[in-house]
Amino acid sequence: MTLLGRGGPAFTPNDTRLVTAPGHGLAEGNRLAVPAQRLAADGPGLLTVRDPAAGRSSAARAVAVRLVPVAGLPADVVVVPEELAGEHRLTDGGWRLEPAAAAVPAAVELESPAALSLDEAALAVQRSPLLAGHVLTHGQDTAQDTWIDLDGLPFRVRSATDQAGQRLRGLLAIGAETRFSVFAPGGRSGVDIVVLADCSGSMGVDDIPDRRESARRITARRNTPAATVTRLDALKGALRAMIDARARVDGLVTRFALVRFDLTTRTLFPGADGMAEVTGGSGDHTLDQLRGAVTLLQHDNQATDIGRALHKAAELLHRHGVPGNERLIVLVSDGAHWAPMSEERSGESVAATDDPVSLMEDLHGGLGIRLHAVGISDRSMFGSWWNELCRTDPTLREPPENLVPNHDLLGRLVDVAGGDRHRIGGVDVLEEYFAELGSGVVRAVGRPTPGRLPALQLDPAALAAAPAGPAADPERQRRWEQQVEEVVRRYAEVCTASSTRLGYPLFRTSLSDVARLRQAAASHTQFTAWLSVADKVFHERLHESVRFPRRNRRDLAGLDLPELTGPLWDGRLGEVHGLRNFFLHDAESEKRSPEQNRAVGEVILRHTGKYAVEEHDAAGWHSLQQGLLNNLAGVLAEVYEILVAAPPPHPPAPREPERGSGPAGPSAVPPAGAAVAPAAAPPVPTAVRVVAQGFD
Template sequence: MSLPGFAPDNTRLITATGQGLVAGNRLALSARRLPAETAGVLLPRGAGSDRSVAVRLVPVPELPEDVLVVPEQLALEYGLADAPWKLSAVEAAVPATVELESPAELSLDEATRRVQNSPLLSGHVFAYGDGQGQADEWIDVGGHPFRVRSVTDRSGQALNGVLSIGSETRIGVFAPGVRSAVDIVVLADCSGSMGANDIPDVREGFRIRKDLRVTRMEALKRALRTMIDARAQVDGLVTRFALVRFDLTTQVLFPGRDGMAEVTTAPGDRSLEQLRGAVTLLKHGDQPTDIGKALHRAGELLYRHGVPDNDKLIVLVSDGAHWAPMSEDRSGESVAGTEDPVSTMEELHTELGIRLHAVGISDQTLFGRWWDDYCKQQKVRLQPPQHLIPNHELLQQLVDVAGGDRHRIGGVEVLEEYFAELGSGVVRSVGAPAQRRLPALQLDPGAVTAAARRTTVDPSRRELWETRVETVLGLYSEICAASVPRLGYALFDAAPPADLQRLRRIALSHMDFTAWLAAADKVFHERIHKSVRFPKSDPKYVAKLPLPALVEPLWDGRLGEVHGLRNFFLHNPEHEKRTEEQNRQVGEVLLKHTGKYAVGEEDAEGWQRLQGGLLGNLSAVLADVLDLLVSPPPGQGEPAPAPVEPTAPVEPTAPAAPAAAAGVRLMQQGW
């Protein structure tokens, strides 16, 4: 699906601030143009970049048909005021699971609570895993950023592209080991079917040989060693561990006595070494499987020997041998009926808060390839023995009743990935997201309509502004050419054409002015040679410059106004840390250029006066600099002009005038 006509040539872009519907990556459109909420892709095309942004498009009946409301922060970040853009609706895949990593400042309990209660997760749109080195994806939950660790479909495969969290999506929260304490019992299936060698041998991400395979038991042991190596890198909270082998019976292999033990990296502690030894003792036998009895044993260990406030987790690793009751005339491996596994696990979760992760070894595809190869080698056509066929139906049912934690299926690489994560942290299931509740649009539709009408600039004022900007750009170009022969280097590095083009824009609002100010600072401050970028108080430093007299126009405060206001408006747009002195300094600059201490958000006249004053500063400074560069050097023995006492630039970090909780700003495109 596409949204024809949503482009700068005929769409008025309005920005919104404060709390409300339009925030983060949520955009609002007229319901006459967008019949239902959907995912979208916003493609800014400025500054030499074609970065796409996944957005959530929400229809609002009261909005004008040709208006798009975007969050101010998103508009600033992607330069929507100064470059072409395109908006399209797309079909987003709905993940079966999404795993989020909690931020460092939150405990696992608090992180889980916030995710569980967030009304904005259901329907949230994000882009993930495009395979092109995409940076980490973050989801804001109640003001805290959670990193997306993994996204999978119903088959457990990773999902990429534009995604939307659905009402059935299962959410998990991961906390690294340094911030989470968890007691873990690993149940290792040692029944006869674990001897099947249908697992491709994968090391360092590569197949050793096409026909080389290892047994399911060997794959499990490799994965457990990976977990131990990961745990050795983490000095986290106190964690207790037990390794239990099971078939028809159960046996605790670690610790050596019946119970659980801490696994630490403390000097002189042999727990990791002992755990490695226990893994070596794992081997498959010829018995069937009693998963119910194994779960009961694990629950008993966690109840009797776990740390009271720690999370409690059972990790069941099995090939999922056929578990349905078998008649007397059938043979092969099955789950014995001592304990009903599903009801046992449900009771452990409900009564004791014990969670379960299930890791299924092998799958139908791996087994099918192995069995086909076996039949070809033997030159026979046989049906495979039922007890060898991997079946993860029971594992999934156990996960469903135990908090919905992860269920993974596969070979060596899947096992090693899971256990590496288990060694470094813990995942807690949240379940499905809370019911979707979007806040109301924070803008008054009447104000939006009024702001949308302000789309033109008086032609005579535009012409005068263009002339003044051309003068400044001409001086800038001449300085770039004249400074190399006089100084030995360019006083200004060449600025990108997109930044120079932004200087031509006349401000219609605070938003427009801020975008212009950012471009001016990039061209005339960030790209000036480092030797004169900031005032230095040491006269000896100034005397060593190729042309010391340059510091007088560059350090007299006129350029400092541009840089100081840039920090003022962009470093802290939410006005959280302003001081009285910072507000006073900026108020004086505003008074100097506009005749008043504060400029309203939509006061186009005021912002244009301030813009014009700063442009005049730039023109005068550049003219003075060019005069010095092209003037004859001082005669032999004639002293150079004494350096001026530097005037500190304005450096506050918040606007002088308090901003409204929510604002309406028009972003004019082009001329």
């Protein structure tokens, strides 16, 4: 098994400062920027997180991360995406970061998002520049899915396997040679399928272990050789599993054909020489007819002409397939009658059907036909069967070459035909493949596209010049977390109460974003990251009817509950939105008027006792953060009281904001937030509203 990464020095709160980075850039998702002088190479790592307040007995969480060395980054700094920091509540003393060894999967299968077609999903995976090197944990907790985010699109990891096809579990790192495929469930992707069933003489060899019969023998304590079935019987059982799976998928137009082949070909389903729709709907008997056709599969004492079979399948797909559907040939064979062309014949001009590989390459390139190959039996199974046969017949020596499984051709066909499932084995392999084929379709994508990581969002030189932050005060951290928990609770109460009173939630609920408000700020960078989340939660997610005062004030009577405009428009939410725009638009600072700058200073003064906060004044930024959170708490408390109160006989006129308070324009009003103390802060000066409007 290939492993990526190795042990190295650990990062702990004793020698490392965690700095959060907002937005898009190098430190995003589960990528962490670490100093190049402490880690030489990009690789996998584990971030172990424990809640200090829960005690030593609490279970630690291990988070898979990718460690990216950055030149110039201070030796005592690790840059963490602010979403990751908020999600896992990283606090001083509660985490440990260290490099780790990860297995490199040979193949990964992803399930496409519901919003994408199979073509779109395959293209998204194919073009993603950030797959190579991605680190994930997969297969350890069967109750929790693993997801990979590709440019904002979530792909679920269905499987990760090694070179031998065995499933991998634990910490994994995508390598440059990892092969990707995309699965689209049957309800979302039409597929026209021609199954080519090998019925040559070698398919009568009974070297396939029968799991169920063997289990019965073990249970009955019978001291007899393991039960086996013929290769063809194993194929027939797998086809029945596919039919059963197809019967459980509704609403999909699929055409299907079953073709038996040896030296000749014959279509067993449908009865006529074509393809038939298989829907599985009420009153549709095509699945029963297909089951009947499977029972007709019989092996003959003949050789195999795979080229002729491929030509027949392509003809059926071209003439009878549904336009726009995936075109797929599924070739099931032991390959026993095929041998590669000898060197003496390599220069000859041969018919297309005499060279199956060239034929399949042309069919894929010209008609877009893909091929999946399933190899029945293998040399180990056959060897066990032959040895048992030799014990009963001592005259037997070397096995006939035409009975020995040979899957070389199947692998070469898959390579040129855009398929991906060259599987070899017995009953379990066949049933797994065909059951999945009945419920959807898989497309090979190939290896990840090499790409460059984006630049780090923060300036390493600025971080190097900044002094180390003070150690966290556990009591202050505890009070802060209690404060945020109260806000989260009030936020949920407002969403529930508004759904009951108004018929819709006042906020488009996103508790994962709300949870990110727990990150206490100790620097300008951390405060800005927190402010972005607060604005997203309380402004962007606020219902549009009360989000924009200037637009909606003209027709207050048209609002479902005009009383809500009092706390929502009195200026407290405007502080969050105005400061967010002020701090996140440094490039526009030269365009600000003196009045706008002074207005921001007034807001900072109100919460901190001074007009400006130094870059790394941890106490100042935390005080500003707490003041804004108190504002949001007060708004939520008042909004909740309005929502749960019985309506008066004559609704009072909505309270207009005091002169000089509240945001001034559509871009200046943020949403409501969380609560701690219902005390309302003084209104925001007019200049702050101008700032919020001018820098949105």
